[in-house]
Amino acid sequence: MKQRKxxxxxxxxxxxxxxxxxxxxxxxxxxxxxxxxxxxxxxxxIGVTLFDTADxxxxxxxxxxxxxxxxxxxxxxVIATKFSYTPNYETISGHPDYVKQAIEESLRRLNVDYxxxxxxxxVDPNVPIEETVGAMAELVRAGKVRYLGLSEASAxxxxxxxxxxxxxxxxxxxxxxxxxxEEEVLPTTRELGIxxxxxxxxxxxxxxxxxxxxxxxxxHDLRRYMPRFQGENFKKNVEIVDKIKEIAMxxxxxxxxxxxxxxxxxxxxPIPGTKRINYLEENAASVEVELTSEDxxxxxxxxxxxxxxxxxYMKEQMTLLNG
Numbered sequence: 001m002k003q004r005k006x007x008x009x010x011x012x013x014x015x016x017x018x019x020x021x022x023x024x025x026x027x028x029x030x031x032x033x034x035x036x037x038x039x040x041x042x043x044x045x046i047g048v049t050l051f052d053t054a055d056x057x058x059x060x061x062x063x064x065x066x067x068x069x070x071x072x073x074x075x076x077x078v079i080a081t082k083f084s085y086t087p088n089y090e091t092i093s094g095h096p097d098y099v100k101q102a103i104e105e106s107l108r109r110l111n112v113d114y115x116x117x118x119x120x121x122x123v124d125p126n127v128p129i130e131e132t133v134g135a136m137a138e139l140v141r142a143g144k145v146r147y148l149g150l151s152e153a154s155a156x157x158x159x160x161x162x163x164x165x166x167x168x169x170x171x172x173x174x175x176x177x178x179x180x181x182e183e184e185v186l187p188t189t190r191e192l193g194i195x196x197x198x199x200x201x202x203x204x205x206x207x208x209x210x211x212x213x214x215x216x217x218x219x220h221d222l223r224r225y226m227p228r229f230q231g232e233n234f235k236k237n238v239e240i241v242d243k244i245k246e247i248a249m250x251x252x253x254x255x256x257x258x259x260x261x262x263x264x265x266x267x268x269x270p271i272p273g274t275k276r277i278n279y280l281e282e283n284a285a286s287v288e289v290e291l292t293s294e295d296x297x298x299x300x301x302x303x304x305x306x307x308x309x310x311x312x313y314m315k316e317q318m319t320l321l322n323g
Contacts, residue, residue: 001014001046001047001048001284001287005195006168006169006195007166007167007168007169007194007195008166008168008192008194011147013050013078013269014047014048014049014050016050016264016270016271016272016283016284016286017048017049017050017051017269017270018040018043018052018271018272018280019200019271019272020036020040020053020057020066021052021273022274023062023065023275024061024062024065025058025061030218031275033068035275035276037065039274039277039280040069040070041069041073042277044076044077046280046281048284049077049078050077050078051070051077051078051079051080052080052199053080054082054085054119054121055081055083055085055109056082056085056086056089056121059087059088060109063109066079066110067110067112068111070110070112074112078117079110079112079116080115080116080117080119080149080169080197081115081117081118082119082120082121083102083118083119083120084098084102084122084124085121092124094120094123094126094127094129094131095131095132096135100135100138103139103145113143113144114143114144115145115146116145117168117169118136118145118147118149119149119150119151120133120136120150123150123152123153123154129157129160129164130163130164133148133165133167134164134165136148137164140165147169148161148166148167148168149168149169149170149197150170151170151171152172153170154184155184155185155188158170158185158189158194159192162192167192167194168194168195169194169195169197169269170185170189170194170195170196171197171199171271172185172196172197172198173198174196174198174199174200174201174263174266174268174270175203175259175263176207176244176259176262176299176303177203177228177240177308178200178308179305181196182305186267190267195269196267196268196269197269197270197271198263198270198271199271199273201260201268201270201272202272203259204223204226204228204229205223206229206237207244207256208256211229211238212238217229226311227311243302243303244258244299244303247299247302253285253286254282256279256282256286257282257283257285258299260289261286261287261289261290261291262296262299264286264287265296
């Protein structure tokens with residue numbers, strides 16, 4: 001596994017991380033803790049060191065699962081978690097008091113003394129970012145957090161936050177189908193030396209090519225409520241995936257590997273999520289896929305910006321992006 005430096009920090013992480021949100025109930029269908037822990041252990045074996053979770057995933061279950069998996073292996077892993085959503089995604093809080101409360105609960109669930117990378121999950125529009133990041137900076141000084149990050153923040157918010165305390169990572173959805181951050185956010189992170197961590201780099205599994213119909217989604221799968229996975233949008237998006245798969249076949253890789261190689265070529269650090277070892281290994285191998293300028297041009301031709309049909313979230317959730 002190739003490695004890279006995380007932003008302006010002195011921390012080195014794997015070039016591809018592992019998102020573990022889907023390992024908790026209520027996300028992407030059925031889960032199995034034992035299977036998930038085996039996948040996390042296999043990730044460590046093949047050199048994946050960055051593990052991404054959040055306090056709200058499974059209402060704490062996700063952090064507890066990661067803590068259990070990393071027992072006795074803490075020094076092998078870089079733990080990234082997030083705060084701001086209250087349980088069940090009821091509301092968002094960036095209030096300093098909530099920051100202090102959230103970190104204590106995350107440390108307890110993860111069963112660790114410190115967190116390597118602590119993100120504000122979504123920007124609270126009712127609390128100045130300076131106040132939130134100021135409270136987060138206190139956690140760094142207290143030794144409870146090593147480095148700070150933001151998620152789905154706008155360019156101006158990133159600059160204001162970075163002026164209070166160095167921001168090491170900006171996590172936003174980024175894939176062949178989610179490229180809105182290319183205009184303002186990515187230029188800002190590059191200028192400030194902030195690593196862009198790309199979540200859902202496979203568009204929540206759509207680009208893998210495994211999903212062919214809406215019925216392929218488990219009845220408890222949250223993707224059933226996302227516009228990209230519904231009706232005519234689904235059908236048209238499958239056609240785009242088929243074109244991506246054609247290029248992948250010529251490159252002797254999978255569609256997933258091609259898509260991840262694309263995010264790597266664009267400077268991002270992808271954190272694809274999976275519960276299964278075979279998909280983990282497939283994703284990790286994408287670091288070996290080399291894309292030429294001609295390859296990138298062909299990919300752009302079949303999957304240009306804004307080609308995907310349907311937004312990535314429902315209307316209410318879209319208002320929380322780029323905050």
